[in-house]
Amino acid sequence: MATLDDARPGAAPWLLSGPALLLFIGLLLVPLLLTLMLSFRVFSDTAGVQSGFTLSNYWEVVSDPYYGTIFLRTAGLAFAVTLLSIVLGVPETIVLARMRRPWQSLCLLIVLGPLLISVVVRTLGWQILLGNSGVLNNVLQALHITDEPIRLVFTMTGMIIALTHVLVPFMVMSVWANMQKLDSQVEWAGRSLGGSSFAVFRRVVLPQIMPGVLSGSIIVFALSASAFATPALIGGRRLKVVATAAYDEFLGTLNWPLGASIAVLLLIANVAIVMGCSRLAERRFKHIFD
Amino acid sequence: MAFLTLQGISKRYGDFTAIEQLDLSVERGELLSLLGPSGCGKTTTLQMVAGFVTPTTGRILLDGRDITHERPEKRGIGVVFQSYALFPHMTVAGNVGFGLEMRKVKRKEREARVAEALALVRLNGLGHRYPKELSGGQRQRVAIARAIAMEPELLLLDEPMSNLDAKLREEMHIELRGIQKRLGITTILVTHDQVEAMTMSDRIAVMHRGTIAQLSTPYDAYERPATPFASTFLGRTNAFAGEVLRRNPRCAEVSVAGATLHVPHEGRHVDGAVNVYIRPEKLHLANGDARVRGRIATRVFVGNQWLLEVETHLGKLRVAQPNHGAPPPEEGDEVGLDWTDDDLRVLTQDTAGGAHGHA
Amino acid sequence: MKQNGILGLVYNAFFLSFIIAPLAVVMLVAFTDKGFISMPFEGASLRWFRAIIENGDIVAAFWLSVRLAFAAATIGVLLAVPAALAIARYRFPGRAALTSFFLSPMMIPAVVLGIAFLRFLSLLHLSGSFWSLVCAHVIIVLPYALRLALSSAVGLDRDAERAALSCGASRFTAFRRVVLPMIRTGVAGGWVLSFIQSFDELTMTIFVATPGTTTLPVAMYNQIAQTIDPLVASVSAVLIVGTVLLMVLLDRMVGLDRILIGEAR
Numbered sequence: 001m002a003t004l005d006d007a008r009p010g011a012a013p014w015l016l017s018g019p020a021l022l023l024f025i026g027l028l029l030v031p032l033l034l035t036l037m038l039s040f041r042v043f044s045d046t047a048g049v050q051s052g053f054t055l056s057n058y059w060e061v062v063s064d065p066y067y068g069t070i071f072l073r074t075a076g077l078a079f080a081v082t083l084l085s086i087v088l089g090v091p092e093t094i095v096l097a098r099m100r101r102p103w104q105s106l107c108l109l110i111v112l113g114p115l116l117i118s119v120v121v122r123t124l125g126w127q128i129l130l131g132n133s134g135v136l137n138n139v140l141q142a143l144h145i146t147d148e149p150i151r152l153v154f155t156m157t158g159m160i161i162a163l164t165h166v167l168v169p170f171m172v173m174s175v176w177a178n179m180q181k182l183d184s185q186v187e188w189a190g191r192s193l194g195g196s197s198f199a200v201f202r203r204v205v206l207p208q209i210m211p212g213v214l215s216g217s218i219i220v221f222a223l224s225a226s227a228f229a230t231p232a233l234i235g236g237r238r239l240k241v242v243a244t245a246a247y248d249e250f251l252g253t254l255n256w257p258l259g260a261s262i263a264v265l266l267l268i269a270n271v272a273i274v275m276g277c278s279r280l281a282e283r284r285f286k287h288i289f290d
Numbered sequence: 291m292a293f294l295t296l297q298g299i300s301k302r303y304g305d306f307t308a309i310e311q312l313d314l315s316v317e318r319g320e321l322l323s324l325l326g327p328s329g330c331g332k333t334t335t336l337q338m339v340a341g342f343v344t345p346t347t348g349r350i351l352l353d354g355r356d357i358t359h360e361r362p363e364k365r366g367i368g369v370v371f372q373s374y375a376l377f378p379h380m381t382v383a384g385n386v387g388f389g390l391e392m393r394k395v396k397r398k399e400r401e402a403r404v405a406e407a408l409a410l411v412r413l414n415g416l417g418h419r420y421p422k423e424l425s426g427g428q429r430q431r432v433a434i435a436r437a438i439a440m441e442p443e444l445l446l447l448d449e450p451m452s453n454l455d456a457k458l459r460e461e462m463h464i465e466l467r468g469i470q471k472r473l474g475i476t477t478i479l480v481t482h483d484q485v486e487a488m489t490m491s492d493r494i495a496v497m498h499r500g501t502i503a504q505l506s507t508p509y510d511a512y513e514r515p516a517t518p519f520a521s522t523f524l525g526r527t528n529a530f531a532g533e534v535l536r537r538n539p540r541c542a543e544v545s546v547a548g549a550t551l552h553v554p555h556e557g558r559h560v561d562g563a564v565n566v567y568i569r570p571e572k573l574h575l576a577n578g579d580a581r582v583r584g585r586i587a588t589r590v591f592v593g594n595q596w597l598l599e600v601e602t603h604l605g606k607l608r609v610a611q612p613n614h615g616a617p618p619p620e621e622g623d624e625v626g627l628d629w630t631d632d633d634l635r636v637l638t639q640d641t642a643g644g645a646h647g648h649a
Numbered sequence: 650m651k652q653n654g655i656l657g658l659v660y661n662a663f664f665l666s667f668i669i670a671p672l673a674v675v676m677l678v679a680f681t682d683k684g685f686i687s688m689p690f691e692g693a694s695l696r697w698f699r700a701i702i703e704n705g706d707i708v709a710a711f712w713l714s715v716r717l718a719f720a721a722a723t724i725g726v727l728l729a730v731p732a733a734l735a736i737a738r739y740r741f742p743g744r745a746a747l748t749s750f751f752l753s754p755m756m757i758p759a760v761v762l763g764i765a766f767l768r769f770l771s772l773l774h775l776s777g778s779f780w781s782l783v784c785a786h787v788i789i790v791l792p793y794a795l796r797l798a799l800s801s802a803v804g805l806d807r808d809a810e811r812a813a814l815s816c817g818a819s820r821f822t823a824f825r826r827v828v829l830p831m832i833r834t835g836v837a838g839g840w841v842l843s844f845i846q847s848f849d850e851l852t853m854t855i856f857v858a859t860p861g862t863t864t865l866p867v868a869m870y871n872q873i874a875q876t877i878d879p880l881v882a883s884v885s886a887v888l889i890v891g892t893v894l895l896m897v898l899l900d901r902m903v904g905l906d907r908i909l910i911g912e913a914r
Contacts, residue, residue, distance in 0.1 A: 012735070012739060013735035013736070013738075013739040013741045013744070014735075014741075016731040016732060016734055016735035017731065017732035017735045017736070017747060017751075019727075019728050019731070020728040020729065020731075020732045020751060020791065020795075021732075021747070021750075023728065023784070023787065023788070024750060024751065024788065024791075027766075027769070027784050027785070027787075027788055028753070028754065028765075028788050030769065031765035031766055031768060031769035032757075032761075032765050034765065034768050034769055034772065035761070035764055035765045035768050038768055088664065088667070091657075091660055092660065092661065092664045094657075095653055095657040095658070095660060095661045095664075096661070098652055098653045098657065099653065105900075107661065107665065109896065109900065110665055110668060110669065111664070111665070111668055113892075113893070113896050114668060114672065116845050116849070116892050116895070116896055117672070117849065117888065117889060117892050118848070118849035118850075118851060118866045118869075118888060119849070119851055119852075119866075120851055120866045120869045120870050120873065120885075121672070121675060121869075121885040121888055121889060122671055122672070123671075123873075124671075124675055124869075124873055124877070124881060124882065124885055125670070125671025125672055125673075125674050125675045125885075126671050127873070127877060128671075128674050128675065128678055128877070128882075129670060129671055129674050162671075165667065165668070165671065168668075169668075222756075222758075225758075226758030226759070226760055226761070228759065228760050228851075228852040228855075229851050229852055229870065232874070233870075233873060233874065242760075243758065243760040243852070246760055246764060247760070247855070247856075250764060250767065250856065251856070256768070259764060260764060260768070263758075263760060263761045263764045263765070264761075266758055266760065266761060267757060267758065267761045270756065270757070270758055270761075271756065274756060
């Protein structure tokens with residue numbers, strides 16, 4: 001199985017990855033291409049999907065202010081969630097990195113564990129928490145911070161909070177991975193040269209974890225821009241985002257070509273953001289890390 | 291006829307040549323070291339003998355059999371890897387007996403031979419343990435036992451001691467050599483540690499940039515290096531640039547920094563620009579009759595000897611003086627140095643070698 | 650590294666509460682004896698847990714999810730392990746592109762995948778089929794199985810395989826007796842992670858599910874979208890406990906931070 005002289009691997013690697021490759025070409029590439037093609041089809045309310053080529057679907061998505069609002073709202077949501085994830089997640093990761101053995105593993109497990117629990121369950125929890133007679137409101141009223149229940153469900157604020165909860169583990173993961181690569185003795189070097197705790201933190205530690213924060217931000221942004229379940233349940237019918245809008249077209253009005261064009265635009269935007277920012281980050285930080 | 295022969299072996303990776311025209315013969319039962327700095331090609335040579343790398347040109351003959359293109363699993367050659375490469379999921383006994391299993395040796399005989407091999411490396415009774423539970427030195431012994439248990443015709447050792455600490459390494463040199471001699475297995479040892487090579491080998495092949503710079507016994511390799519590289523790689527030496535004035539039957543007259551030295555040339559053709567070498571232990575402090583006078587710049591005590599650096603008009607000379615009891619003069623003192631002409635060596639300067647310097 | 654001061658520990662407590670809050674709430678609500686969700690509540694009861702078993706739809710959805718996850722994880726691992734070995738051991742043209750291709754489902758929004766599969770399956774008239782659902786899930790889980798198998802294969806000591814060859818083992822025997830056992834934990838961890846990811850999958854599955862092939866998350870989503878009743882809470886509570894147990898198992902086997910972050914510890 002192993003070619004020990006790496007000169008001529010021959011057909012072996014292709015044979016080994018063949019089955020997976022075939023599955024992926026057939027079940028990933030082809031469906032995506034079909035979706036792309038679908039987005040150029042004509043749709044009529046009476047007759048469904050017609051054959052024929054048109055750019056009207058894209059035009060409608062780009063020009064109709066209805067969709068404009070949706071895209072803006074989605075972008076706003078993504079930015080807010082990303083920002084909140086940084087503000088909440090980065091300090092936590094630093095605190096985690098400084099913990100000692102048994103506590104560290106336990107806390108890491110608690111923070112990262114929810115990733116393995118279905119998003120339905122997590123979002124259900126937030127629905128209960130944020131409801132008008134939900135826990136949060138009850139607590140706030142009991143503490144006399146507010147007199148009436150604050151509307152959190154079906155609001156942007158509620159969505160942001162819930163989505164942050166879902167995605168902040170990714171930020172922690174990314175920064176954590178970065179911190180593992182740091183040489184802890186660099187911090188001591190900074191102190192020995194006369195830097196105060198805070199100065200060392202600001203000038204030595206923080207700059208070094210920037211790549212992790214950046215890649216975490218890219219992941220969180222991309223995932224929140226394409227999020228479906230949380231916006232659907234917490235945002236409700238009136239606060240649509242791109243993913244729920246696509247769902248509406250596909251399973252609601254059954255305008256598949258329009259839904260497909262939304263999907264294609266979402267995919268392109270996703271890939272562009274992720275790859276573009278990754279390249280930028282790479283170039284910016286290349287000289288520090290290998 | 292030699293037991294293992296490498297004829298015209300070369301290995302090229304695209305533009306890069308790792309080994310160029312290597313010829314080597316290893317006698318039956320001898321331990322031969324491939325000694326050299328990293329990148330000289332010694333491990334590549336070993337891998338070609340083992341069969342993990344195919345030579346670009348040339349032939350490898352084992353006991354008359356052409357094994358150049360034979361698969362590694364058919365060659366019956368025992369290999370001890372630098373990282374030991376033990377099977378972590380098998381016990382020590384499982385590891386050691388693996389080669390015998392592959393040869394379909396019956397269980398009872400296998401167990402007996404495994405016990406023998408473990409006894410030979412002094413790991414009796416540890417057969418049921420897992421590699422994870424052993425110390426570095428013990429793991430190394432398991433690797434050795436695994437290689438010799440199947441009674442191979444040839445044993446290859448790839449820097450087997452580099453992960454051991456100094457004291458343990460010294461002990462293993464002697465022990466491993468003892469095992470090799472007792473079993474009479476033809477062995478090739480790859481190392482960058484010259485002390486290791488000199489302690490253990492019957493012969494040393496000093497390698498440099500993909501070729502063998504010198505092939506000789508440890509004594510000859512040290513006392514009579516054939517190339518500037520060999521001179522400076524093995525042990526320390528003092529080197530001076532000089533010009534050959536005249537070549538006599540036994541020695542050459544070389545002008546070095548104004549003085550004329552008579553240097554034995556051992557039949558080599560030396561002419562023009564040359565380097566003259568003398569080892570630090572061959573220089574001694576002389577009170578009266580000194581050929582050269584100088585001032586002690588540095589003095590270091592190493593335990594069994596003193597290392598001095600003496601500034602002279604010939605340059606900075608390194609002198610090694612055995613620890614007889616009384617310490618030598620201090621830093622800053624004036625001393626005289628003397629030597630025997632027979633201890634001088636001369637070699638033509640090559641383009642790769644340096645002119646004046648120390649090693 | 651510096652130790653945490655009181656500020657750090659307080660923040661940590663706050664953060665952990667934030668993370669646990671929704672899950673704790675769900676588990677608490679599951680024990681209510683009322684017919685609707687209310688917090689706080691007076692009486693505790695197990696009625697909503699019993700209701701799970703009596704609800705045929707939920708039970709059917711559960712078993713479907715289990716079968717689906719099992720199939721997807723198994724097929725995913727069977728495809729991913731050879732691919733991981735190929736990528737880890739050989740330098741061949743297209744290696745980087747192939748790896749990116751196999752990992753791409755993680756970068757493609759689940760909505761887009763759902764739409765793509767829906768279109769594809771409806772064109773082939775395979776919409777209600779269990780096995781088409783399995784194939785869709787294999788695409789989703791394969792990156793996870795591959796990442797874990799890859800980190801195992803890459804960390805493999807190649808010399809161990811050479812040692813086996815030098816002992817006389819044929820290439821296949823060396824693979825079977827030495828390589829496979831050494832990547833065993835990575836492969837098993839990949840299976841468990843794939844199982845979990847498939848079981849939990851919601852967004853893509855919503856598009857592809859049909860009344861006959863409704864997974865548990867989809868069933869729960871449909872329920873929640875209409876009205877929240879404690880039944881969903883009790884199902885969620887069961888899922889949370891089950892996942893925690895699997896998490897502990899995974900952590901014992903491979904180490905959770907290694908799985909989720911993909912780095913060796």
